Amino acid sequence: MRKVELLAPAGDLARLKVAVRYGANAVYLGGKKFSLRSRASNFDIEDIAEGVQFAHAHGAHVHVTVNMLPHEEDLEGLEAYLKDLERVGVDAIIVASFHIMKLAKQVAPNLEVHVSTQHSSTNSGVIDFYEKQGMNRVVLARECTLDDVKATMQHAKLPVEVFIHGGMCISYSGRCTMSNSMTLRDANRGGCAQSCRWKYKLYDKDVPIYKEDHLFSMSSKDLNAMRFLPELIDAGVASFKIEGRMKSPYYLATVVRSYRKLIDTYQETGQLTDADFDWVVRELAKAENRLTGPGFYAGLPKMEDHLYGVNGAGVSQEFIAYVLDYDQETQMAKLEVRNNFKIGDEAEAFGPSLDNTNFKVDTLYDEDGEIVDVARNPMQVLYTKVDIKLQKHDMIRKVMTKREKVY
Ligand code: SF4
Structure with a gap:
């Protein structure tokens, strides 16, 4: 064709x-x-x-x-x-x-x-x-x-x-x-x-x-x-x-x-x-x-x-991080933060060759290896352990609760 x-x-x-x-x-x-x-x-x-x-x-x-x-x-x-x-x-x-x-x-x-x-x-x-x-x-x-x-x-x-x-x-x-x-x-x-x-x-x-x-x-x-x-x-x-x-x-x-x-x-x-x-x-x-x-x-x-009035339906997920790198040995993903998220959040990774895959954010570390509870700062580099084979340029989004939906 x-x-x-x-x-x-x-x-x-x-x-x-x-x-x-x-x-x-x-x-x-x-x-x-x-x-x-x-x-x-x-x-x-x-x-x-x-x-x-x-x-x-x-x-x-x-x-x-x-x-x-x-x-x-x-x-x-x-x-x-x-x-x-x-x-x-x-x-x-x-x-x-x-x-x-x-x-x-x-x-x-x-x-x-x-x-x-x-x-x-x-x-x-x-x-x-x-x-x-x-x-x-x-x-x-x-x-x-x-x-x-x-x-x-x-x-x-x-x-x-x-x-x-x-x-x-x-x-x-x-x-x-x-x-x-x-x-x-x-x-x-x-x-x-x-x-x-x-x-x-x-x-x-x-x-x-x-x-x-x-x-x-x-x-x-x-x-x-x-x-x-x-x-x-x-x-x-x-x-x-x-x-x-x-x-x-x-x-x-x-x-x-x-x-x-x-x-x-x-x-x-x-x-x-x-x-x-x-x-x-x-x-x-x-x-x-x-x-x-x-x-x-x-x-x-x-x-x-x-x-004529209402413009939006609200997004159901929010972009929270861009994958900068992934170490298959340690399963550590290097992320660039885009929006707030925290330990315990439900997330979904996807990419050019990665099907949507859900995971829970269990760990977050800054570049000095210090534990971080909440990712607050856009463009901050953080690390998380995740057992999904991520690749550079994959993206991660947060599954939004009803209260969090942006209109
Ligand atoms: S987007 Fe601009 S060009 Fe298009 S209809 Fe509206 S005002 Fe006109």
Whole structure:
């Protein structure tokens, strides 16, 4: 069966490495310029070069978002930037502006050019157009239904990428000016203030129709397209994209590993069972605190697919430590603390090649060998004895009690 690509977000180098280690075939990142997340970017060109080296060494690709809609004043440095991306070995750029598409083909011909979802591509005719312009891939609009995708794929002349998980825009992607209007931050030039997710006091003319404890918000549930994966794979989609460059390494590891498992299982066995989906639902609940839905895949979103008030369901587990090393002789694990935990806590270890394995934290020592009752300090290095064969880069999460759940 044709291998499909799992494409994960990378907010920084650490997350790029997590995504690749936990099963992404490719990562996408934004540089400090010309990207819709440029304000939050941690990638200068040296970081991108290091990320490319790491990804390529692990058989993965790197895509860089150059997806702003530049105004005349934004163009300075663009040509040099595209040449730099080509020079450091970036595999593809994700682009929304016709000017950047054309320029990239002229000055950096070794870069694949992928047409961004910001371009609202919703049919095969558009893909035909981009194919004639020399583009290499089209990211379909997130507003496509499953039927749209299937129909498009029947005539698509370029590889097609679709979103399968993560945040959605309540507006048509790439066409929202809510942030521009409310904060003077241009959503299409990297400045979205996520105004749709703010809490609003709602009035019908002068009559308040809100409750103080239930203010109005207008965002949609995050996308979770896992149940559509088999049909999307069968339709011929080339790449499945996870949204969320701002998400934590733990969230990323959990989501990437979950979709890796679903894709591999489907490609190996030709089916996904309810047990496979149930496992992923439980898995995602350990890291994801926003409610999710099918996006547009099941047709136009309905009232229950929007978030008018409550945003979260609460995570059922909390990331407590990253495994730095494990000594098989002594069974001592060297951990980097991420959140509070203590002796006696129930924990679960997981990793790129480690199935979920529960254990109880029986011992904790600091670097001087002194006993520690409670791990309080993030990034502190501690040791614990555990008879699970851990590996560097595995993660440990705490099984949360109801009282501890974070909303
Ligand atoms: S304000 Fe909301 S809908 Fe508009 S671009 Fe930002 S996230 Fe998307």
